[in-house]
Amino acid sequence: MIIEEQAKIIGAVTEVATKVEIYCPNCGRDVDETELSAKKCNDCGTDLSQPEQHVAVAVTSVPAFAITF
Ligand SMILES: [Zn+2]
Numbered sequence: 001m002i003i004e005e006q007a008k009i010i011g012a013v014t015e016v017a018t019k020v021e022i023y024c025p026n027c028g029r030d031v032d033e034t035e036l037s038a039k040k041c042n043d044c045g046t047d048l049s050q051p052e053q054h055v056a057v058a059v060t061s062v063p064a065f066a067i068t069f
Contacts, residue, residue, distance in 0.1 A: 001032050016057055023052040 003020040024031050026046035035041055039048045 001030060001036065018058070019056045021054040021056075023054070024048065025050070025052045028052075 001022045003022070005018045005020075022031055022036060023029065024041040024044065024046055025048075027041065027044045029041065029043050031041060031048060031051060036048055036051065040046070041048055
């Protein structure tokens with residue numbers, strides 16, 4: 001599942017857009033909202049209470065950095 005959030009104002013002037021991708025920590029498959037709320041991967045049955053999340057942050061549409069939790 002990919003959650004995209006378009007440009008919003010953080011603080012006074014910084015404009016950022018974030019994109020969060022959520023993967024199964026076991027098989028690495030993109031999970032959807034249903035699987036996430038059920039906390040279970042439909043493919044491998046892994047518990048998704050702590051899914052793998054990749055957050056990309058873009059400032060003024062130029063990717064600045066990516067954080068992996
Ligand atoms: Zn899985």
